[in-house]
Structure formats: structure tokens, C-alpha cells
Amino acid sequence: MKLILKYLLKYKKLLVLNVISVFGFALVELGLPTIIANMIDIGVATEDKGYLYMMWGVAIAISIAGVLGTILLGYCCAKISTSITRDIRNDIFTKVQDFSPSEFNKFGISSLITRTNNDAFQIQLFVNVILRTALLTPVMIAVSFFMTLKTSLDLSLVIVATLPLIIIGVIIVAKVSEPMSQKQQSSLDHLNRISRENLTGIKVIRAFNNDHYEQARFNDTNSEFTGHTKRIFKLMNSADPIFFLVMNIAILFIFYIAATMIGAGTLQVGKLVAFQDYLFHAMFSMLLFCSVFVMYPRAAVSAKRIQEVLNSDIIIQDHQKVTKQPISKEHTLSFDNVTFVYPDGEEAVLKDVSFSAKQGETIAFIGSTGSGKSTLINLIPRFYDVSCGKITVDGINIQDYSMKELRDKIGFIPQKAMLFTGTIADNIRYGKEDATDEEVAHAARIAQGYDFIMEKPLGFHEVITESATNVSGGQRQRLSIARAIIKKPQIYIFDDSFSALDFKTDASLRKALKDETKESIVLVVAQRISTIMDADQIIVLHEGQVVGKGKHHDLLKTCPIYHEIAASQLSEEELAYE
């Protein structure tokens, strides 16, 4: 509720308007029965036509005011509830932007999507209902009960007797529905996860002929979700008729007592008509009020799930936002005794890693799979923070830069090339928003992408489809390399980014990059010896430790692991020649 209140208070003016329209609406709805009662008991009884016409005019004016109030109420409810949902979505999105991979792992991508869309929508429905009814119904209930008491104390006692039954019913429904809603939302997360895996992994599923297995998995989860939803609907749908039953029994009692009272001459017909109207408003408002309480547990579960995201601690933070003057004039990068344990891991994945690089140098990392190469380079843009030791850029600890400053210095080309929907030019410009067409073309040329781009019917204006299915793996890699080149970063990080390129393109790309990256530090993770043999320094990793450091020729002689890798890729002659 705190979350909803926090967002509601952002729209104070609309809330005031909402309250005014609620009170206006209540006044109109409850004023009419009194006017009609007076018309019957005074106007009709005394046959006073003038009085009747006057009251008729008042009744019409009040009804028009009621319509205007209802329209205004609808406008305020719609505007506030949709604005709140927009704000919640924006805030979740902004928060998630700062998440490190650990936080993404904690929630899961599918759950984050469900929380942003479905949970926010549940809040929208609830806010719409509370604005419409939670304010209106207590007013209607209070005033109509007051009016019924005023009209007939005896008849009102029947209503008072039914109240505890309704309140107990609402509490039971709320208690039972909360865990149900929790399960429903978790199973929706699960359903989204499976849909996502199915849609993104469709080729693998088909290649392994696992369509039936996936279909069964989806059906099971879908049935589980439907089951939870059905149970909630059943509960909600059976609550209303039971409430109606209780109320109808109360009304029968009221009419029974009223008939006796009219017979005894202690109640006028006009008063009974007004009482009946007030009773209808009181009972109907009571029902609406109950529906707010019945909806509340669902909204509370959604609000809690949203709050979890918004309150989640961000592990990687800007420690210092003040720009420090770099200590060295020449660009440098150094790892000093860096040890790293993943937040959810137990053992160190990197152990006491030290090396340094300076402007113009190319540093390559090689080692068996799982030796920690990607982990090492992921520490530089601070996707994770080191557990021990420090990393410095230009002599300054990377944790002392603002995140923006640090990441502005880096051109990161990930292992799995990621392109966004938009044109090829848009994707390259992702590295430099205001890049000219010449700069885009230059970056594409260096990345060896120009020719294949020009072969596309629309060239640089060719639209990349979702998941970049209209470009090959190697083309995707070249576009993501161009995106980094256009940025002219101080540090290039190639995480196995040449793996999908053929040997010729790989060689041409490295040659073109040499000139382009003269002023930068280039870090290359690679599996191929041919990609890294010209590097100024090759760092050999094994189980998170640096087991060799030097140039290709030296490592062949001094580092058995490097020799083993080289021997598996180069011919006897090549090795002997080296």
C-alpha cells in the first residue's frame, strides 16, 4: 500500500478533483431519495403542484450534476491510474538499468518483464477501483446508513445485524486469496520464462526434435497458471453471490418489518421508498467496498514484487562521481593482484591476477574454457567489482571514476554479438550518437563490414530484425566491432569477438585495426593462436591464475600450457618455424 500511496501523492491536484467529484456524486445520489420522499409525502399528499414542479426541477438539476460528477470521476480515475502505472514502469526500467548481472540473476529476466508489465497492470486495476469506489463507498455507506437510521431506526437494526457477517466474509476471502495470488504471479513468471526459451531457442528445439517435449512443458506450466487463476476467479465469483444472498435475506426482513409498521401506521410510504433507496445505496456501496478488499491481496502481491525490484540493493555503485585528473599522461591499464569470486559463487574464479598495459599495446588472453578470460575482462567496465586487489585506468582505481566516465573510455565487443532493432547505421551509431555518415562508413570499413552492408538492398539503411536474424553470425560480429570502433575508445575489449570470422577476414580486420587503435589499449580474448600471436603481450590463464606472460615465441618455450594450445592448432612445421 505504501508503494501505491507514494505514487498517488504525485498527482495531488487530480486527487483533490477526484475527491470533489466523489463527494459531488454521493451528494447527488443520496439527495435524490430525500427529494422523491418529500415529493410523495408532502407534494402528492397535499396535492401542491407548485411544490412538485419545483422539486422536479431540483431533481433534474441534481441528476445533471450527478452525470457531470461521474464523468469527472471517470476522467480522474483513468488519468491517475494510467499515469501511476507509467511511472512504475519507468522507475523499474531505470532501476534495472543499474543492475549488475548478479541482480539480473537474482530476479530472472522473465520475472522482471512480468513485474514491469503484469504486476504494474494489477496496480493500475486496483488504483482505478480504489479511486472509483474506496473513496466513494465509505462516504455513501456512512451517509446512507445515517439517512436510513434517520428514516427508521427499527428497520436499520436489520442492516446493522448483517454487517458482521459481511465483514467476516470479506476477511476470509482476503486471507484465502493472498497466497493464491502469490502462486499465480510466480507461475506467470514461469510461463513467461518457458515462452521466452521456446521462442529464442526454436532452432535448437527443432534440430533436436524436442517440439513435443517443449509443448508438454508449456502445457504443464500453462495449466498450472490457469489452475491458479481459475481458483482465484472461483473464489471471487462465489464471494459476490454469497454477499448478495446475505443482503437479500436482510431486505426480506426489512420489508416484513416495514409492512407491519405501515399496517400499524408508524411508517409512511414515502419514507419506505426513501429508505429502500438508501438501503440500496448502502448495500451496493458495501458490495463495492468488499470488492476493493477482495482485490487488495492481488494488488498487494504485485506491489510487493515491484517494491522488491525498486528496493533491491545495487551492488555496483558509483563510489565517487568527482572527476580526478589522471595520474599518467599516457593511457594505461593495470591489474594489481586481482582476485574475484562471483557473488553467488564460493571459489575464486580469478586468483591474484596482475599485468599492465599501455597505450598502443595489444594484450591477448588465452586459456582453456572456464579459465576466467571473460570474467577478467568483465571486471574492467565494472560489470562486477573485484573481491581483492585493484584495477587502475590511467593510474586511477576504476572504482573512483563515475560509471559513465569509465565506460566512456571503453569499447566493449561481447562474445555474443548483440544488435538492436533499427537500421545497420543506427546500430553502428549506437557507439556515437552524432557520428556522421562518413564516420559510420569508416567504422564499417575497418570492421570489414562495408562490402556486405553495401550488398544489402538498402545498404546502411537495411533494418536489422528482432534477434538480428537477417545477418549472419560473422556479420553480426563485424557490426558490433564497428559500433565500438566508431566510439574511438581508449580501451578496446574484444571478448572472443573474432570467433565467427573466417581466417582471411580475421587477418584483414586485425591489420585494419592496427592503425585505428594506435592510441588505444587493445585487449583480445581469443581461442585461436593465429588471432593473438602478434600481440605485444599474451597472458595465459589456467583455472583463474596467470600461468604465462610474454610474447608468442617466448611462451612457446616457457609456458607448457601455451605450447599445448599452440600444438593443437599449428602444424609441426609452423611450430618448429616459430
Ligand SMILES: Nc1ncnc2c1ncn2[C@@H]1O[C@H](COP(=O)(O)OP(=O)(O)OP(=O)(O)O)[C@@H](O)[C@H]1O
Ligand atoms: N555469473 C557467474 N556466476 C558464477 N560463476 C560463473 C559466472 N560466470 C562464469 N562463472 C564461472 O567462472 C569460471 C570462468 O568463466 P569464464 O566465462 O570467465 O571463462 P572463460 O575462460 O571466458 O571461458 P570460455 O572460453 O568458455 O568463454 C567458470 O568456471 C564459470 O563457470
